[in-house]
Amino acid sequence: MNADSVCYRTFSPAGDGGKTVVVFPDATGDLQARAAASGEPLNVFVEAGNEASLGLRVFTPTREKGSSDSAGVAALTWWAATRPVSDLMTVSMGGETLDAQLCGGEWLLRQGAVVVEDVVGDLSVLGLGVRPAWTARTERPNFVVDVPDLAALDAFPANSEAIRVVNHETGTTGLIVYCLGGPARADVSFRAFGPLRGFTEDAASSNMLACVIGVLGHLGRLPTDTNLLKAAQRMPGAPSSLSAQFEVTASGVEVWVGGRADLQPQGTVLPVSDV
Known part of the structure; x- marks a missing residue:
């Protein structure tokens, strides 16, 4: 990482896991080369911004990426640390413009209203037998299935070929496996x-x-005494902790998701400057 950037770890439950994002305060020069030189998998460049909006470009070491919520949360955290900003922002990246809000010291990005449909299918290929499941989407549809507890969730095998079969059969593009509860008083794990x-x-x-x-x-x-949830994402070796705010509406459940972004020790917050 160079002196012209800062590094954040987003959605980390206890100093590890989550995703590492390098934030560059400008979008000049060869952005792909700068991203490759950072040594980190996600790199976000600030193209423009003011007290209510932020324009970003996101790169992996090998290509420009579309939008990334992890990159958006890291950039918002840095931006708010260097100047006064509104608690309600818009973030543009990858051809999308997303609403963002500061909630309890964490930035959350609007995901939209989730459309859900019931499915009953034979999930033997996943080792789950015939059971109820759901498709859920804001844009791209995902196949969603529950398991009884955290032990079953952690033991679920990441069998790409079996997951492809289920996705092709159901017209979905992703698979989500979840259970209620989780570590550190999480409301849901997935x-x-x-x-x-x-x-x-x-x-x-x-x-x-x-x-x-x-x-x-x-x-x-969903709980009726709060509109906030804590979630544990349980990828083996890379746990994450996310926060969500929800509102039940006539068109579905409106959801915002985000979480913490922690400045890494080797980085320092850059001086305030106009971009």
Whole structure:
């Protein structure tokens, strides 16, 4: 990491896990080369911004990425640490413009209203037999299934070929497996798989958590005394902790998801400057 950038760990439950994001305060020069030189998998460049909006470009070491909630949360955290900002922001990246809000010291990004449909299928290929399940989406549809407890969730095998079969048969692009409860008083725990999207398992997926919350709303299992939930994402070796805010509406459950972004020790907050 260079002196012209800062590094954040997003959605980390206890100093590890989550995702590491390098934030660059400008978008000049060869952005791909700068991203490759950072040594980190996610890199976000601030193109423009003011007290109510932020324009970003996101890169992996090898390509420009579309939008990334982890990158958005890291950039918002840095931006708010260097100047006064509104608690309500808009973030533009990858051709999308997302609403963001500061909630309890954490930035949350709007995922939208989740549409849920009931499914009953033979999930023997996943080792789950014939059982109820759901499709849930804000944009791309995911297949959602529950398991009884955290032990069953952690033991679920990441079998890409079996997951592809289920996705093809159900017209979905991802698989989400969840259970209620979890470590550190989490309300829900889940794992997120996407071999059809080019990854076996994701360490921190805001949109897939939104789909889980949509299913809970569909089943009438959301709490009535709060509109906030804590979630544990359980990718083996890379746990994450996410926060969600929800509102039950006539068109589905409206969900915002985000979490903490912690400045890493080797980084320092850069001086305030206009971008």
